[in-house]
Amino acid sequence: MQTEFLSILKKNNLSVTESRMKILELFAQANGALAHNDIEKKSKLQFDRVTIYRTLQTFVEKGIIHTIPTADNSVLYALCKDECTQGHHNDNHVHFICDSCNVTYCLEHSNSPSVILPKGFKQNRVDVVVSGICLKCNA
Amino acid sequence: MQTEFLSILKKNNLSVTESRMKILELFAQANGALAHNDIEKKSKLQFDRVTIYRTLQTFVEKGIIHTIPTADNSVLYALCKDECTQGHHNDNHVHFICDSCNVTYCLEHSNSPSVILPKGFKQNRVDVVVSGICLKCNA
DNA sequence: GTAACTGCAAAATATTTGCATCCTT
DNA sequence: AAGGATGCAAATATTTTGCAGTTAC
Numbered sequence A, B: 001m002q003t004e005f006l007s008i009l010k011k012n013n014l015s016v017t018e019s020r021m022k023i024l025e026l027f028a029q030a031n032g033a034l035a036h037n038d039i040e041k042k043s044k045l046q047f048d049r050v051t052i053y054r055t056l057q058t059f060v061e062k063g064i065i066h067t068i069p070t071a072d073n074s075v076l077y078a079l080c081k082d083e084c085t086q087g088h089h090n091d092n093h094v095h096f097i098c099d100s101c102n103v104t105y106c107l108e109h110s111n112s113p114s115v116i117l118p119k120g121f122k123q124n125r126v127d128v129v130v131s132g133i134c135l136k137c138n139a
Numbered sequence C: 001g002t003a004a005c006t007g008c009a010a011a012a013t014a015t016t017t018g019c020a021t022c023c024t025t
Numbered sequence D: 001a002a003g004g005a006t007g008c009a010a011a012t013a014t015t016t017t018g019c020a021g022t023t024a025c
Helices: A002-011 A018-030 A036-042 A049-062 B002-011 B018-030 B036-042 B049-062
Strands: A065-068 A076-079 A093-098 A104-111 A122-133 B065-068 B076-079 B093-098 B104-111 B122-133
Touching: A002 A018, A018 A036, A018 A049, A018 A076, A036 A049, A049 A065, A049 A076, A076 A104, B002 B018, B018 B036, B018 B049, B018 B076, B036 B049, B049 B065, B049 B076, B076 B104
Parallel strands: A093 A122, B093 B122
Antiparallel strands: A065 A076, A093 A104, A122 B122, B065 B076, B093 B104
């Protein structure tokens, strides 16, 4: 696991620091999306609030994490899959936000359906965000 | 037009005030989505920043406007269609954000495709946001 | 007249920037 | 040693809240 984080940073020409390793770890543990605030809480006192902002920003730029649009417009981030590289995100999967427990899932196996656009519109990126009740809360 | 705004407010038991009428007018003119900031600029000095926050909040609650999730997590609002009522939004259409001119379109005729969720997940709301180049910028 | 709405001030929250210091390579 | 990363302080920006005054009904 540690090794994996290490190679992610190396691959992107980022120096290996404690905060970056820790934040990657949090994403891996979360197995889904995290808000800036989640990270702040879970890393209490370990590093500065500003460092979190800067780390998230760097990770987005490098294609290590991506943002997830949400209907309530909170800012969420999740780990990208391998196909993502700097400047080109390819997150062709559906995000699911549970209205009950508020956890965000990346549904890897639900590919975004293609959308038919009116003539003259060129598609670049598609985000599909479903909200509802998740498996755990539905039980 | 004025009449229409009036009936929207009346229908929702909201008193008819200058700011509410003006904000409805701005949405109608925009023919798409507006951010809080857009409204503030376009209504320069006419009313308080706080009034805009409160008006938008009220409109969302009543089902007059809805929020649009965006990849960069800015907060966008657009007029709801008739099917929306208080507590139940029904915005089953695709939103398109132009990467070039930054205008947001509600594509009424592109219905959100249905998404197949894993077992145990219950769907409530689906948001589809496409970004790319719009008709005007493509010309 | 009463309840709802607005403006202003201020609090609370969130984000960005500059710079000195420390750490990674 | 050099460049990049972090922490701290402070500037900005955003959103919320309280309350007094005003307006709609």
